[in-house]
Amino acid sequence: xxxxxxxxxxxxxxxxxxxxxxxxxxxxxxxxxxxxxxxxxxxxxxxxxxxxxxxxxxxxxxxxxxxxxxxxxxxxxxxxxxxxxxxxxxxxxxxxxxxxxxxxxxxxxxxxxxxxxxxxxxxxxxxxxxxxxxxxxxxxxxxxxxxxxxxxxxxxxxxxxxxxxxxxxxxxx
Amino acid sequence: xxxxxxxxxxxxxxxxxxxxxxxxxxxxxxxxxxxxxxxxxxxxxxxxxxxxxxxxxxxxxxxxxxxxxxxxxxxxxxxxxxxxxxxxxxxxxxxxxxxxxxxxxxxxxxxxxxxxxxxxxxxxxxxxxxxxxxxxxxxxxxxxxxxxxxxxxxxxxxxxxxxxxxxxxxxxx
DNA sequence: CAAGATTGAAGTGTCAATCTTG
DNA sequence: CAAGATTGACACTTCAATCTTG
Numbered sequence: 001x002x003x004x005x006x007x008x009x010x011x012x013x014x015x016x017x018x019x020x021x022x023x024x025x026x027x028x029x030x031x032x033x034x035x036x037x038x039x040x041x042x043x044x045x046x047x048x049x050x051x052x053x054x055x056x057x058x059x060x061x062x063x064x065x066x067x068x069x070x071x072x073x074x075x076x077x078x079x080x081x082x083x084x085x086x087x088x089x090x091x092x093x094x095x096x097x098x099x100x101x102x103x104x105x106x107x108x109x110x111x112x113x114x115x116x117x118x119x120x121x122x123x124x125x126x127x128x129x130x131x132x133x134x135x136x137x138x139x140x141x142x143x144x145x146x147x148x149x150x151x152x153x154x155x156x157x158x159x160x161x162x163x164x165x166x167x168x169x170x171x172x173x
Numbered sequence: 174x175x176x177x178x179x180x181x182x183x184x185x186x187x188x189x190x191x192x193x194x195x196x197x198x199x200x201x202x203x204x205x206x207x208x209x210x211x212x213x214x215x216x217x218x219x220x221x222x223x224x225x226x227x228x229x230x231x232x233x234x235x236x237x238x239x240x241x242x243x244x245x246x247x248x249x250x251x252x253x254x255x256x257x258x259x260x261x262x263x264x265x266x267x268x269x270x271x272x273x274x275x276x277x278x279x280x281x282x283x284x285x286x287x288x289x290x291x292x293x294x295x296x297x298x299x300x301x302x303x304x305x306x307x308x309x310x311x312x313x314x315x316x317x318x319x320x321x322x323x324x325x326x327x328x329x330x331x332x333x334x335x336x337x338x339x340x341x342x343x344x345x346x
Numbered sequence: 347c348a349a350g351a352t353t354g355a356a357g358t359g360t361c362a363a364t365c366t367t368g
Numbered sequence: 369c370a371a372g373a374t375t376g377a378c379a380c381t382t383c384a385a386t387c388t389t390g
Contacts, residue, residue, distance in 0.1 A: 008313060008321070009305050016237050016301045019308070026321045027210075027308060028337040029328025032254060034207030036332060037200075054358085064189050073373060081205060083360055088374055110367045110372045128189045132182050135192070135200060140181060142330050148181070148199045151327050155202025157315050159209060164201040227380085246351060256382055261352055283350045283389045 030158075037138050044134040049127045051099075054082060055090050056131060059099060059124045062116040070115035072105060099123055203331075210311050217307040222300045224272075227255060228263050229304060232272060232297045235289040243288035245278060272296055 008023030042053040061079050062069055077087045091114050094100045099120035105111035181196030215226040234252050235242055250260045264287055267273040272293035278284035313321060329336045
């Protein structure tokens, strides 16, 4: 194959390759924007409800994605963009604070089942409002409807087949 | 003021508010795309040169942004999206491995001056190539030129005044 | 005391090893 | 042994306390 032409790259006289400003802005912007939004939402939740964004997402999956309010650890893990061990620790924390219960699956004694408690449902309802508020203020209020669609399109292209699937059923978050 | 209309939000019968799929895709896509790109670039650099993305950025600032190859800690800190303590630790590590030197500023004995070494310049040159390669493969090859401009525009809108400024001079990264 | 910088303690996250059950 | 899940050790990051010099 012929050597792939690199876009947006110039080699400077010091021998260090550089990016064209348009490309640098896109790259840096992507990383910083995600960081600002993520950190902001996390802080909103912590201040209002004493729970982080990751813990919130776990409650969300339990309460909104599953009719029953319970999922096996494995399902929780495959839905969250987090490692097995991180989910395990987050669930342990949520259990300690009373927002979920842990039990053993009847059909397979190896598996653990996580269930959201009534207190967890209350927290979820309140936290979801906080979360959407923050999302509106930090992200959507700054974009037009067309911008939002564009952002979804661009990030899906970047992610390729790894793109988050939000088509089936209602999509919380 | 009249209550601001929330876009893209629907309240579900279970009392938990949800996002329209288009909005959820934009939000999740932003976070995941940044994560994938950032983690991928970091791993590329670690495998090829035993240095992380943050450490690389510090070398880049020293070698490409400054003519002399040295900056005071304070300048380094204000240019990196990292805490004071993180930069301090990263510089300590780079010093331990011989890629930078630390000394005391002559004009103000409180300040520390960080200087890139010849070994650091060699590493920088090689790592910059790896970095741009990864950027091309993981980000730019998946987007058209117009997409790249769009991504820059959208993230600048999201970041508002906090947007990274890549206009002045050559822009590495 | 204020400014520049480093360090201790703690939170968050991962990998690999481990434990338990099928 | 394989699958499901937890745990120990470690890496990265930040906050607040500290140390040093102006």
